[in-house]
Amino acid sequence: MTPRAPLAPLVWFKAGGAAEWLFEPADADDLAAFLRDLDAAVPVMALGLGSNLIVRDGGVPGVVIRLGKPFARVEALDATGLRCGGGASGILVSSTARDAGIAGVEFLRSIPGTVGGFVRMNGGAYGREVKDVLVEAEVVLRSGERRTLSLGDLGYTYRHSALPDGAVVIAATFRGTPGEPAAIQAEMDRIAAAREASQPLRSKTGGSTFKNPDGHKAWALVDQAGFRGRRRGDAQVSDKHTNFLLNVGQATSADIEALGEEVRAAVKANSGVTLEWEIQRVGVQA
The missing domain is CATH 3.30.465.10 (Uridine Diphospho-n-acetylenolpyruvylglucosamine Reductase; domain 3)
Incomplete structure (x- = not known):
């Protein structure tokens, strides 16, 4: 188990803080024994490829479990x-x-x-x-x-x-x-x-940011609110697909999340629709 393990290299946005502990189990039995013996008060979070995730800049308390090759x-x-x-x-x-x-x-x-x-x-x-x-x-x-x-x-x-x-x-x-x-x-x-034609695949992104509300497409609501290409620091709403947020430089997770909240507020004001986050936001603010 690794203490204070940086998570930014493990997530698509390449931003965010560290895991208090990072555990990579050898197999299912190893994972089961680890969780059985871990203090029940310690929070646990599983991490895959980190594609649908904002890790806040203050890091993730408890244990992050990453499933590797086994x-x-x-x-x-x-x-x-x-x-x-x-x-x-x-x-x-x-x-x-x-x-x-x-x-x-x-x-x-x-x-x-x-x-x-x-x-x-x-x-x-x-x-x-x-x-x-x-x-x-x-x-x-x-x-x-x-x-x-x-x-x-x-x-x-x-x-x-x-x-x-x-x-x-x-x-x-x-x-x-x-x-x-x-x-x-x-x-x-x-x-x-x-x-490939519709999404910014070669950018530091988190995938689809917001869920599609009933009867609507999230990207269209964001576009109608005038947020195509909008930036907050190095966080940007994609020009190519407006339901994607990008880290176009050294954006912090706080920048990315705050831009997402700006988008939500603008869409609500413009259309009356409340967008729900699809990207998971975890950890604590710095």
């Missing part, structure tokens, strides 16, 4: 099933599915993150969500207990699950449909091209 495996179970480690990327899941002739999970190719984050947040893109393909998830609860949760147990709504605080997703089983690898690759290519 949790990044993906294997086909049968003609349509995949078992995926909680640390596996969407690209690995979709490419493994392609090689096995399993269609229906191509959309995961476009979500920057890991299976653990997808499961917790009901990640989705291009008309599909994790709830459409999830069979069950294996988690380690804050108590150290290992449990398998069914789709129904997770209480999915839009970009939200009922997964308990402190629980860590160590694996998930997805179910697709039979498909031809060439057709699956073509769909992955289509999604990748659409994403």
Whole structure:
């Protein structure tokens, strides 16, 4: 376990403070034993690729758990099933599915993150969500207990699950449909091209900032409020996709979050719609 571990290098925004402690378990048993023996008062947070996250500049108290290579495996179970480690990327899941002739999970190719984050947040893109393909998830609860949760147990709504605080997703089983690898690759290519054309992929960003309100697109509301390209220090609303915030230099997490709040206020004043954050904001202010 590493004390005062910098988190900025581990998150897409490349900003923010340190973890009080950073723990990278060797396997599921190691994680379960660690959580079982950890003082119940110590907060725990799981960290994947850090793509949908603002780590505040004062850092994250307690323990940040990062699932590394031991949790990044993906294997086909049968003609349509995949078992995926909680640390596996969407690209690995979709490419493994392609090689096995399993269609229906191509959309995961476009979500920057890991299976653990997808499961917790009901990640989705291009008309599909994790709830459409999830069979069950294996988690380690804050108590150290290992449990398998069914789709129904997770209480999915839009970009939200009922997964308990402190629980860590160590694996998930997805179910697709039979498909031809060439057709699956073509769909992955289509999604990748659409994403490249519309999103600032080569920037320091956090992905989609706000949830789409009922009947609206968040990006359109931000655009209508006049915030395309708006800056606060080195934090900027993307010119390319207005539902993305960027760190265009040495922005602090405070700059990025404050710009997001400016956007929310402007959208509320302009349209009467209250935008909800999709990006997770964790830790304490400096």
